[in-house]
Amino acid sequence: xxxxxxxxxxxxxxxxxxxxxxxxxxxxxxxxxxxxxxxxxxxxxxxxxxxxxxxxxxxxxxxxxxxxxxxxxxxxxxxxxxxxxxxxxxxxxxxxxxxxxxxxxxxxxxxxxxxxxxxxxxxxxxxxxxxxxxxxxxxxxxxxxxxxxxxxxxxxxxxxxxxxxxxxxxxxxxxxxxxxxxxxxxxxxxxxxxxxxxxxxxxxxxxxxxxxxxxxxxxxxxxxxxxxxxxxxxxxxxxxxxxxxxxxxxxxxxxxxxxxxxxxxxxxxxxxxxxxxxxxxxxxxxxxxxxxxxxxxxxxxxxxxxxxxxxxxxxxxxxxxxxxxxxxxxxxxxxxxxxxxxxxxxxxxxxxxxxxxxxxxxxxxxxxxxxxxxxxxxxxxxxxxxxxxxxxxxxxxxxxxxxxxxxxxxxxxxxxxxxxxxxxxxxxxxxxxxxxxxxxxxxxxxxxxxxxxxxxxxxxxxxxxxxxxxxxxxxxxxxxxxxxxxxxxxxxxxxxxxxxxxxxxxxxxxxxxxxxxxxxxxxxxxxxxxxxxxxxxxxxxxxxxxxxxxxxxxxxxxxxxxxxxxxxxxxxxxxxxxxxxxxxxxxxxxxxxxxxxxxxxxxxxxxxxxxxxxxxxxxxxxxxxxxxxxxxxxxxxxxxxxxxxxxxxxxxxxxxxxxxxxxxxxxxxxxxxxxxxxxxxxxxxxxxxxxxxxxxxxxxxxxxxxxxxxxxxxxxxxxxxxxxxxxxxxxxxxxxxxxxxxxxxxxxxxxxxxxxxxxxxxxxxxxxxxxxxxxxxxxxxxxxxxxxxxxx
Amino acid sequence: xxxxxxxxxxxxxxxxxxxxxxxxxxxxxxxxxxxxxxxxxxxxxxxxxxxxxxxxxxxxxxxxxxxxxxxxxxxxxxxxxxxxxxxxxxxxxxxxxxxxxxxxxxxxxxxxxxxxxxxxxxxxxxxxxxxxxxxxxxxxxxxxxxxxxxxxxxxxxxxx
Numbered sequence: 001x002x003x004x005x006x007x008x009x010x011x012x013x014x015x016x017x018x019x020x021x022x023x024x025x026x027x028x029x030x031x032x033x034x035x036x037x038x039x040x041x042x043x044x045x046x047x048x049x050x051x052x053x054x055x056x057x058x059x060x061x062x063x064x065x066x067x068x069x070x071x072x073x074x075x076x077x078x079x080x081x082x083x084x085x086x087x088x089x090x091x092x093x094x095x096x097x098x099x100x101x102x103x104x105x106x107x108x109x110x111x112x113x114x115x116x117x118x119x120x121x122x123x124x125x126x127x128x129x130x131x132x133x134x135x136x137x138x139x140x141x142x143x144x145x146x147x148x149x150x151x152x153x154x155x156x157x158x159x160x161x162x163x164x165x166x167x168x169x170x171x172x173x174x175x176x177x178x179x180x181x182x183x184x185x186x187x188x189x190x191x192x193x194x195x196x197x198x199x200x201x202x203x204x205x206x207x208x209x210x211x212x213x214x215x216x217x218x219x220x221x222x223x224x225x226x227x228x229x230x231x232x233x234x235x236x237x238x239x240x241x242x243x244x245x246x247x248x249x250x251x252x253x254x255x256x257x258x259x260x261x262x263x264x265x266x267x268x269x270x271x272x273x274x275x276x277x278x279x280x281x282x283x284x285x286x287x288x289x290x291x292x293x294x295x296x297x298x299x300x301x302x303x304x305x306x307x308x309x310x311x312x313x314x315x316x317x318x319x320x321x322x323x324x325x326x327x328x329x330x331x332x333x334x335x336x337x338x339x340x341x342x343x344x345x346x347x348x349x350x351x352x353x354x355x356x357x358x359x360x361x362x363x364x365x366x367x368x369x370x371x372x373x374x375x376x377x378x379x380x381x382x383x384x385x386x387x388x389x390x391x392x393x394x395x396x397x398x399x400x401x402x403x404x405x406x407x408x409x410x411x412x413x414x415x416x417x418x419x420x421x422x423x424x425x426x427x428x429x430x431x432x433x434x435x436x437x438x439x440x441x442x443x444x445x446x447x448x449x450x451x452x453x454x455x456x457x458x459x460x461x462x463x464x465x466x467x468x469x470x471x472x473x474x475x476x477x478x479x480x481x482x483x484x485x486x487x488x489x490x491x492x493x494x495x496x497x498x499x500x501x502x503x504x505x506x507x508x509x510x511x512x513x514x515x516x517x518x519x520x521x522x523x524x525x526x527x528x529x530x531x532x533x534x535x536x537x538x539x540x541x542x543x544x545x546x547x548x549x550x551x552x553x554x555x556x557x558x559x560x561x562x563x564x565x566x567x568x569x570x571x572x573x574x575x576x577x578x579x580x581x582x583x584x585x586x587x588x589x590x591x592x593x594x595x596x597x598x599x600x601x602x603x604x605x606x607x608x609x610x611x612x613x614x615x616x617x618x619x620x621x622x623x624x625x626x627x628x629x630x631x632x633x634x635x636x637x638x639x640x641x642x643x644x645x646x647x648x649x650x651x652x653x654x655x656x657x658x659x660x661x662x663x664x665x666x667x668x669x670x671x672x673x674x675x676x677x678x679x680x681x682x683x684x685x686x687x688x689x690x691x692x693x694x695x696x697x698x699x700x701x702x703x704x705x706x707x708x709x710x711x712x713x714x715x716x717x718x719x720x721x722x723x724x725x726x727x728x729x730x731x732x733x734x735x736x737x738x739x740x741x742x743x744x745x746x747x748x749x750x751x752x753x754x755x756x757x758x759x760x761x762x763x764x765x766x767x768x769x770x771x772x773x774x775x776x777x778x779x780x781x782x783x784x785x786x787x788x789x790x791x792x
Numbered sequence: 793x794x795x796x797x798x799x800x801x802x803x804x805x806x807x808x809x810x811x812x813x814x815x816x817x818x819x820x821x822x823x824x825x826x827x828x829x830x831x832x833x834x835x836x837x838x839x840x841x842x843x844x845x846x847x848x849x850x851x852x853x854x855x856x857x858x859x860x861x862x863x864x865x866x867x868x869x870x871x872x873x874x875x876x877x878x879x880x881x882x883x884x885x886x887x888x889x890x891x892x893x894x895x896x897x898x899x900x901x902x903x904x905x906x907x908x909x910x911x912x913x914x915x916x917x918x919x920x921x922x923x924x925x926x927x928x929x930x931x932x933x934x935x936x937x938x939x940x941x942x943x944x945x946x947x948x949x950x951x952x
Contacts, residue, residue, distance in 0.1 A: 141936050182824065182932075191932070193823065263885050285939055287887035344885070357887070792816070 007051035007349050007405035012040045027052075029059035038418050053350040053398050053406035060318035060354060061325055062417045064586055068093060070552050070561075071584050073420035077562045081428045092565045096545060099569055100578040107611075108542065108578055109244050115313060116160040116237065117580025118244050119542045121611055122499050126241045128164040129503075130156040131172075131234035131544050131607050133585040137285050138231040142190065142198025147206040147288040148358050149233040154210060155314035157237035158297060159361060161244040163304045163312055164237025166297070167469060167493050169207045171217040171233055172505055172605050173199055174548075176226030178452065178790075185226070186592070192221075195229050197792065202288075203233065204463045209290035210297070214464035215476050215489040216503050221452045224509070224601040227590030230548050232605050236503060238493045243304060246311035248327050250392035252364035254335060255309070256320065257377055257384040258296040259289060259359035262343035266354050292359040292382075299380040300361065308365065308373040315360035321353050323362040324388070325396060329414055332393030337400045339387045349400040364390060422552075426559035429514055433638055434646070434654040441720060441767070442775035444648065445692050446785045448725070451644050454689045455789030456485070473500060473615045474534050477701075479622030483783070484701020487533035487685055492615045500615035504530035504608050508688065509601040510642040514656040516560045516602055519642075520567025525659040525729045527608035528575055528668065529685045533732065535618035535675045536610035538668040543572055544607040545582035550599020551589040560602050561586075568604070574661035577608070617676045621684035622701025623735055626761040628681055630706060631744070633667050634731035635660075635715035635752045636691065638722050644689045645725035657727045663752070664730035670747050671732060679744050682735035690725040694733050696765060696782045703779060705764040708757030709771065715752065720769060735759060797841065799849045801857060802870040802914065804835040809862045817915065820933050830919035835870050837879065837914050838894065842907035856897050870914040871948040876921050880935045880942045881912040 015023060020036035023029070031039070039058055043050050050058075060066060071093040078087050100111050109126055110118035116130035134149025150169055157166045176192035185191060190198075207214045212235070264286045303309060315323045320340070324333055337352045347355075363384075365373050370386065377384035396413065398406035438444060448454055461476045466489075474490035477483060488504035506526030512519035524543065532538050545568055552558045572579060589599040612618070640646055641654030674680045682702065686694045691713070699706055710723040717723050733756075736744045745753075760766075763779035805811045811834060818832040838857060840849060846867070853865040871877060882888050891909040898907055915934055917926065926944045935942040 140938055144939065190936075193820075194932070197820070262887060264887050285886075287889060287939070289887060289889035289892060291889070291893055343887075 006403065007053050007400065009049045010052055010055050011049055013044055013049055015040065027055065029055065030063055031059055034418050035062060038416060042412055042416060051406050053353055054408055056350045056354050057321045057325065057406060057408060058413065060321045061413050063318070065317045066322055067417060068584055069417065069420055070422070070586055073422045075422045075424050075558065075562055077559060078425040079428060079563070080425060082430060090562050092562065095565050095569045096579050096582060099572045100580065102573065103576060103578045105578050107540070108580055110161065111578070111580045114160045115156040117542065117544065118160060119580060119609065119611070120241065121238070121501065122494065122497055124241055125494065126239050126244055127501055127609065127611065128157055128160045128237040128239055129234065129542070129544060129607070129609050130160070130581055131170065131232055131546050131605065132156065132583055133546060133548060134231045134233060135228060135548065135585055135588055138199050139190070139195065139229050141285045142195045143202040144285055144287045146199040146202030146231050148286045149231050150203050150206045151288040151290065151293055151358055152314070152316050153233045153235045154212065154293065155316065155361060157235045158300055159312050159314035160237065161239060162246055163243065163300050164239035165301055166210070166212045166235050167238050167471060168216070168236040168489065168491055168503060169212050169214040169234065170503060170505065170607065171203050171214055172507060173232070174220040174222065174225045174230035174509070174603060176223060176229070177221050180223070180226055189227055189590070192226060199229065199231055200460050200463060206288055206290045208465045210294050211468050213466045213468050213472055215466035215472055216505065218505055218507055219457055219460065220507060220509060222509060222601060227598050228588040228600045230588070230600065230603060232546055234607055236501065236609065248311045248331060248364040248390050250331055250390055251367065252310055252390045253367055253370055253386045254324060254333060254388040254390060255363040255365050255373065255384055256340060256387050257361050257363060257382060259292045259357055260341045260343045260383065261352055261355045261357045261360070263347065263351055263355060264357050266351060266356065286356055286358050288358045295380060295382050296359055296361065299377055299382045303373055303376055306372070306376070308369045308376065309363040310366060311364040313362055315356070315362060317356060319353065319355045319357070320362065325413060327362065327364060328390055328396055328410060332391050332395045332410060333388055334391055334397045335388035335399065337398060337405065339385060341383055341385055349398065349405045353398060422558060424555045424558035424562050426563045431655045432653065434640070434651055436649055436651060436721065438649070438721065441724065442777060444645070445696065445724070445777065446781065447648055448644055448689045448693055449696060449782060449785035450789040451648065451689070452789055454644055454693055456787045457790065458787065459790055459792045474618055474620055478620035479701030480703060483787070484622045484697050487530040487621060488536065490534055490615055490618050498614045498616060500612045500618070502531050502534055502536035502610040502612060506530065506606045506608070507604065508642070509603045510647065511656050512564065512602045512604065514641050514653065516564035517567035518656045518658045520564045520604055521571040521659045522657055522729055523604050523606040524568065524571040524575060524577065525664060526685070526687055527606040528577060529730070529732070531608050531610045532668045532671055533619065533621065533683045533685050535612055537612055538665065538672055539576065541575070541577040541608050541610045542580045543577045545579055546605040547584040548588050548600060548603040549586050550602065551597045552586045557599060557602070564602060564604055571659060571661060575665060617678065619675045619680050619683050620701070621682055621698055623698050623704045623706065623759045624681040624702060625737070626704055626759050628735045628737050628759045629741055629755050630708060630757045630759065631734045631736060631753055632691065632713055632731060632756045633671065633734055633748065633751070633753045634664065635728065636713050636723060636726050636731065637716050637728045639726050639728045640722070643725055643727045645721065657729050659729040667730060667732070667751055667753070670751065671734070674744060674747055679736055679740035680734055681737055684733050686731040686733065687727065690727050691731070691733070692724040692767070696777070696786065698733060699765050699779060700782050700786060703763060705760040705762045705779065706757055707760050707766045707768070709768045711770045712754045712756045714754045720774065797844045799840045799844060799867060800869060801838045801840070801849065801853045801865055801867055802835045803838070803857050803863055803865045804833065805862055806864055817933065821929055824929070824932050826925060826929060828920040828925070829917060833872070833916045835914040837870065837912040839910040839912065840907055843905040844907065848903060852898060852901065855901060856894070872916045873949065874947050875916040875918050876926055876947055877945045878915045878926060878930050878934055878942055879912055880940050881910060883939055883941055886939045
């Protein structure tokens with residue numbers, strides 16, 4: 001006879017406050033005392049103790065990862081300037097979501113309520129986009145953590161509406177410096193080089209095996225990420241416009257499909273809500289199986305088109321507890337845990353319920369469709385099993401071998417979390433210029449091109465299949481030798497339409513170390529600017545926000561998060577770009593054995609998606625033809641704070657770049673028109689490293705040379721270092737054929753746009769100031785510096 | 793109850809084929825300031841248990857595990873004359889995706905008996921090394937102690 005595996009009762013009714021805190025720590029619940037007291041109160045009203053299943057379900061549902069309790073908290077926020085101080089009450093989530101509400105774009109089809117944001121594409125098709133983080137698992141097991149990061153976000157796309165087909169993956173990583181001294185690492189922390197290789201390999205192997213191109217991203221290196229790396233994985237999906245919404249009905253069967261359930265990933269959601277420290281249990285790490293997910297993907301899209309289910313979601317953080325709990329919202333559900341297919345016998349009921357084993361989806365299937373669905377799944381060698389039923393009871397009831405092992409009021413589960421009240425403050429820095437004594441411009445440019453943040457990421461890009469599915473129009477590397485960087489990726493997802501999708505990103509944590517508000521503005525601007533460079537429409541941009549922050553229990557760090565959120569709100573409104581989805585990953589800090597915490601730099605990733613009517617009217621960044629004119633659009637200012645130039649000289653402070661949306665928008669709209677009229681032969685934005693790095697990258701891509709004069713740069717063009725290295729926003733270097741000069745200049749009349757030089761046939765980049773040569777660089781010198789800095 | 797047979801199959805590149813992964817591992821070890829290493833080679837390991845005999849395991853190895861153009865296989869404990877070796881296996885309960893796929897592929901070969909599969913890796917090292925250096929290499933480059941176990945064996949001498 002099989003041994004009976006039963007639920008355990010956990011004593012909370014008689015527990016004093018310190019015992020409640022101990023209980024939370026012992027079971028890795030990541031609930032604070034106020035939350036544990038709410039749990040105690042609920043079960044006191046019921047007159048019984050919770051079972052392990054119930055307590056774990058509450059912890060998962062209330063975890064920072066699942067419910068974003070800090071982003072929903074009421075924050076008493078103070079901003080302190082030199083001679084002023086202002087206070088306000090802020091709810092971060094509201095600040096972000098109000099942007100979308102106020103902009104009220106009719107092409108935003110589904111925002112913030114599903115697994116991904118959805119926008120209209122063509123009449124019959126829609127585009128879904130989601131970016132997730134998988135930071136803690138990647139720090140511990142880089143290959144598995146990153147692989148399951150990409151696997152998880154792919155399932156988000158499969159689980160949005162009635163399911164979308166994944167057509168693009170994006171990846172953005174933040175690592176410690178690759179040359180970090182190993183002897184300075186504490187026990188249990190992996191070296192950044194090992195994390196870098198493992199993470200890239202994980203994303204590569206999962207994405208490539210799934211047959212999805214990985215074609216956009218960025219990599220940042222900073223000592224602040226030595227203890228906690230950041231791994232952002234995104235997926236874009238294509239779905240029929242009539243499959244955007246889902247609805248679970250009472251009586252629908254709960255079907256779990258895909259991989260089997262094991263002990264892997266248990267406590268992933270609550271673990272991601274805690275700090276990293278020594279002695280983490282191995283169960284929090286998941287290992288992915290892309291072949292299983294690929295089979296699941298294929299069969300799900302077939303089932304979707306046959307209308308065999310009414311709703312779908314993925315099993316992510318919190319496993320079945322989160323997936324079924326979410327789907328049962330407003331209804332109720334009865335689950336028979338012994339029916340869940342297991343990898344090995346004798347798992348405890350709470351383990352089955354909480355496991356974050358990968359490659360699983362949960363479907364709501366009308367009973368009359370059960371047979372067809374199960375038979376379709378089996379025909380494709382994918383397991384699908386009925387494990388329960390949704391019912392109009394208001395209760396989530398968990399049974400194991402006939403016995404109730406958990407019974408929770410869904411209203412309490414979803415509404416019972418006590419609202420947090422937090423305090424935060426931010427000291428607004430003084431903005432002062434810093435002067436560096438430097439005149440060796442050539443050497444400085446070479447060193448900047450070697451900066452790992454700026455240098456070519458070709459060794460990573462080439463490991464990804466960015467061509468699979470045959471839809472990639474603008475690829476990650478451009479030019480005759482495919483050597484220059486592209487600003488964004490352009491896809492042509494439909495065989496019978498020229499319509500395209502443009503995807504880009506913006507990230508720069510260095511600015512945030514001076515002012516997170518400016519960083520937010522720059523990230524929003526950069527993501528839109530990158531879209532516009534390749535021909536994206538600046539008036540049709542949807543944004544995704546991903547916040548990764550350190551220890552938000554510290555009011556100062558929380559204050560910097562609030563300041564960043566305010567920047568996200570203000571600049572997205574100013575650019576008219578709504579947020580359609582977002583995610584926050586907090587508590588990215590390492591707890592030293594002495595109790596002190598090392599937090600990551602507050603990091604914001606903005607991902608942007610735009611839709612264009614004709615992929616033929618796009619543009620790459622490589623120089624095309626000698627004789628063509630070079631223009632700089634947008635003003636250059638003394639904004640070197642947080643720049644790579646200052647970083648090179650270990651210089652702190654300075655004026656951080658701040659976008660001017662009104663001016664920027666005017667330039668972007670004109671540029672969009674010029675690209676559509678095909679007057680623009682090449683376009684590249686000025687970002688990290690400033691004007692000179694952008695121009696070097698264009699030279700590298702095109703293999704032609706260029707001659708420019710800095711005195712013609714619009715804005716503060718008196719100082720060489722400002723002209724070369726300032727990271728002022730809203731700037732583009734544009735190549736225009738001689739025959740279009742007049743029309744181009746007429747289009748930009750009244751805007752800060754000047755001709756600064758010309759493309760030349762010699763493979764040399766020559767920089768002059770008032771006609772006098774400052775320095776020149778050969779194509780070989782640029783290539784050696786830019787392409788040789790990162791090694792595998 | 794019938795006794796379960798256990799078999800270990802080792803798959804490795806032919807000597808004339810460049811093993812890129814072994815080269816990458818050598819470089820990663822050298823980046824850890826370990827300079828006494830002369831050569832690295834890697835074998836993939838498959839451990840089978842179930843109702844199997846040598847004929848069946850040989851068929852699995854030949855038809856499923858080996859790319860016959862570039863690879864070779866052998867049954868039994870992996871070893872190389874004069875080389876230290878480090879075997880790395882997943883800890884119990886950690887998902888072994890390659891093993892699951894192998895199991896499915898064995899079924900697709902028409903072999904229906906219950907078979908358990910585990911996959912691992914064996915690294916061979918030549919050079920002026922000792923157990924403490926190998927432990928450091930295993931911890932820093934080869935295995936992640938959170939999900940994997942490793943086992944170090946000292947150099948093996950071939951009897952003449």
